[in-house]
Amino acid sequence: MSAALATATPSPARRLIGGLVRTRELGIILALAALVGYTAAGNPRFLSGQSIRDILLNTAILAVMAAGQAVVVITRNIDLSVGSVLGLSAFAVATMMSANPGLPMVVAILAGLAIGGVAGLVNGVLVRFGRVPALVVTLGTLYIFRGITYSWAGGQQVNADELPRHFLTFANDSFLGFLPWLVLIALIVVGGVSVLMRNYRVGRELYAMGSSPEAAELAGIRVARNLLGVFILSGALAGLAGVLFAARFGTVDAAAGTGLELNVVAAVVVGGVAVFGGSGTVWGAGLGALLLTVIGSALAVLDINQFWQQAIVGALIILAICADRLVAVRIARALRRKDSHV
Amino acid sequence: MSELAGDTKRDLKRRLAGWDSIIILLTVAVLVVASLSISNFGTGRNFTFLVLDLMPIMLVALPMTFIIVTGEIDLSVASTLGLASSIMGYLWNQGLSIESIIPICIVAGALLGALNGFLVTGLGLPSLAVTIGTLALYRGLAFVVLGDSAVADFPFNYTGWVTGTLGGGVIPNVLILIVPLAVIFGVILHATPFGRSLYAIGANAQAAHFSGIRVARTKFWLYVVSGAVAGLVGVLWTLRYSSARADNGAGLELAVVAAVLLGGVSIFGGKGSLPGVLAGVVLLAALQNALRLQDVSGQALNIVTGALLVLSVLLPNIASSIRSNWQRRKLRRAAAV
Numbered sequence A: 001m002s003a004a005l006a007t008a009t010p011s012p013a014r015r016l017i018g019g020l021v022r023t024r025e026l027g028i029i030l031a032l033a034a035l036v037g038y039t040a041a042g043n044p045r046f047l048s049g050q051s052i053r054d055i056l057l058n059t060a061i062l063a064v065m066a067a068g069q070a071v072v073v074i075t076r077n078i079d080l081s082v083g084s085v086l087g088l089s090a091f092a093v094a095t096m097m098s099a100n101p102g103l104p105m106v107v108a109i110l111a112g113l114a115i116g117g118v119a120g121l122v123n124g125v126l127v128r129f130g131r132v133p134a135l136v137v138t139l140g141t142l143y144i145f146r147g148i149t150y151s152w153a154g155g156q157q158v159n160a161d162e163l164p165r166h167f168l169t170f171a172n173d174s175f176l177g178f179l180p181w182l183v184l185i186a187l188i189v190v191g192g193v194s195v196l197m198r199n200y201r202v203g204r205e206l207y208a209m210g211s212s213p214e215a216a217e218l219a220g221i222r223v224a225r226n227l228l229g230v231f232i233l234s235g236a237l238a239g240l241a242g243v244l245f246a247a248r249f250g251t252v253d254a255a256a257g258t259g260l261e262l263n264v265v266a267a268v269v270v271g272g273v274a275v276f277g278g279s280g281t282v283w284g285a286g287l288g289a290l291l292l293t294v295i296g297s298a299l300a301v302l303d304i305n306q307f308w309q310q311a312i313v314g315a316l317i318i319l320a321i322c323a324d325r326l327v328a329v330r331i332a333r334a335l336r337r338k339d340s341h342v
Numbered sequence B: 001m002s003e004l005a006g007d008t009k010r011d012l013k014r015r016l017a018g019w020d021s022i023i024i025l026l027t028v029a030v031l032v033v034a035s036l037s038i039s040n041f042g043t044g045r046n047f048t049f050l051v052l053d054l055m056p057i058m059l060v061a062l063p064m065t066f067i068i069v070t071g072e073i074d075l076s077v078a079s080t081l082g083l084a085s086s087i088m089g090y091l092w093n094q095g096l097s098i099e100s101i102i103p104i105c106i107v108a109g110a111l112l113g114a115l116n117g118f119l120v121t122g123l124g125l126p127s128l129a130v131t132i133g134t135l136a137l138y139r140g141l142a143f144v145v146l147g148d149s150a151v152a153d154f155p156f157n158y159t160g161w162v163t164g165t166l167g168g169g170v171i172p173n174v175l176i177l178i179v180p181l182a183v184i185f186g187v188i189l190h191a192t193p194f195g196r197s198l199y200a201i202g203a204n205a206q207a208a209h210f211s212g213i214r215v216a217r218t219k220f221w222l223y224v225v226s227g228a229v230a231g232l233v234g235v236l237w238t239l240r241y242s243s244a245r246a247d248n249g250a251g252l253e254l255a256v257v258a259a260v261l262l263g264g265v266s267i268f269g270g271k272g273s274l275p276g277v278l279a280g281v282v283l284l285a286a287l288q289n290a291l292r293l294q295d296v297s298g299q300a301l302n303i304v305t306g307a308l309l310v311l312s313v314l315l316p317n318i319a320s321s322i323r324s325n326w327q328r329r330k331l332r333r334a335a336a337v
Helices: A012-022 A026-043 A049-074 A081-099 A104-131 A134-153 A165-169 A179-198 A203-210 A212-219 A221-250 A260-272 A282-301 A310-339 B005-017 B019-037 B044-069 B077-093 B096-123 B127-146 B156-165 B176-189 B193-203 B206-210 B215-240 B252-262 B275-291 B298-336
Strands: none
Touching: A012 A203, A012 B156, A026 A282, A049 A081, A049 A179, A049 A203, A049 A260, A049 A282, A081 A134, A081 A221, A081 A260, A081 A282, A104 A134, A104 A165, A104 A221, A134 B252, A165 A221, A179 A203, A179 A212, A179 A221, A179 A282, A179 B005, A203 A212, A203 A221, A203 A282, A212 A221, A212 B005, A212 B275, A221 B005, A260 A310, A260 B127, A282 A310, B019 B275, B019 B298, B044 B077, B044 B193, B044 B215, B044 B275, B077 B096, B077 B127, B077 B215, B096 B127, B096 B215, B156 B215, B176 B275, B193 B206, B193 B215, B206 B215, B252 B275, B252 B298, B275 B298
8 A cells, every 4th residue: 555655666575574564463573482482492392393393283273264264254244153064074085094094185184175165155145135234144154063963973073093094194293304284284374375365366356355344336336246155165174274273183073173263263363463454464364373373382491371361362362452442543543644634 | 213102002012023122022931831741841850951951052142242232243252261260270279268269350351352352443454354363362261371281179068059059949049140130130120220221232333332332342341241251151160060171162153143133133223122131042052952852962052043143144134125115015006096
């Protein structure tokens, strides 16, 4: 936005630095750097290969879901059903793989995406054609999808020894020997959705829908189609996260992912996506997921009571919203000043 | 909303067709059918359990209705309940008397609500985001206060009172708390200028502000009351299960919001009635209770809760679009003649 106001074109290096300073995600990057630096100074083992690997693996599942949620929130909606979709997908895929050990990993991933996509389609249809707010719809489907999983699973769980080996090793194997598959998938998802939102027409349309739904409709944006796509994307990514969850933890019962929706929303909000829609980035949400995970590990490494973790997450969410509000107020004031000269 | 005298008949008709009266009729129907067809449903013992089960949702739903009518939301209530329970356990371990602990817990809840209220009205932050933040914050603090241990040895005359009945009959003691509170909240919402002002705020906060309603101050105090009630429910919850735990009431916020919306309150504010909400709470609790007596697994009930919630917002929309379609056709026919 501000680039259009610049009179002269600055050198690329300067533009890069200027862009970095102005970016909303700078705060998270600084917070991450400070946290990692402080923790590593207290306990150098924090930067060991194994520790970093664990953090990245834990971030991957959250980041995949946060990418979808970020898009939903950018359109001024919310998807509270993602934790239940993860549970449904994890249990379904684990059951499928234990019954058919010969199925390749790709089939498991596709099945997870499909299950989540259908769940997302249900949300999208209800939001758009039922003219019901997403908060209410996804609150309802949070119960419904979880209920379906429970009535299917009953008290049973799928244990690691019932699952095929290749399914479980996938979570620990690495691409080319150094990049864990889970992390690679998270990078592809966050990167892909970021590019889609930033560089493609449909992405810009989604920002427009979040900024002003009425204006977007009047401007000829196909709101219904886009909204369905957004909820299908969020659901499909939650379904994919379910597959990753099952592969990583091996033991899946009907309660898998309960309450996870709040962590996902927290990652998105901490990552700088405004709850009122229209602003924020997907890669910021990915950073938010990383920050939340690093906090968890840092508390453990620093020997701080684990119970502080949730309190800190809550305080961070509130701080992030305050910071967001501050930025919004300053932008509004700057715009008003500019207008008064016209 | 038209208050013209000549419109009262049509108003009454519209009232009867409104979602809140449908939900009240539905609730009565479910209660009647369940007590006739399920052998243990209509017993006094089951009635006591039913009331104890719906108590937390019912009490928290009262201020929640006010907040949602003004167009805001409070998702932190269950965490406030949990923190109050933790504080109760901590202070009891410190040797304080229960008579002083209970007011402390309620005041603590009010202070937590005040923080919500300040963030929402003082800083102008969106309540959904704020209370998702304090949901995590308060629950975290609950664990910081009490850890994952439980405090259990509360005096029997208190725990026994909460689970007991009046004179050993069928009327649960807690109804002495629930009924007056529900009446007070109902009268305030539906029979006072303050209650009307809540609807005005929900319908159009800016217009309400210009017509002299102190929007920010009103909302602030609603959050304080919501926190105080959550603190009280934290105490009752602890006494009912004789167990102060940091995770008490986890997830209750969703059930409360579901009950309020099921009762016909619009999530956008400005619409809804307290009788509808009370019916919504009873309906959810009665269905769960009835299905449990039929040996339907507790978790499968989630499907019923969720489906009811979605239907409760979907059906009025479908009905209104059918009605407007029908009216348009009538107008067209009139124009043709």
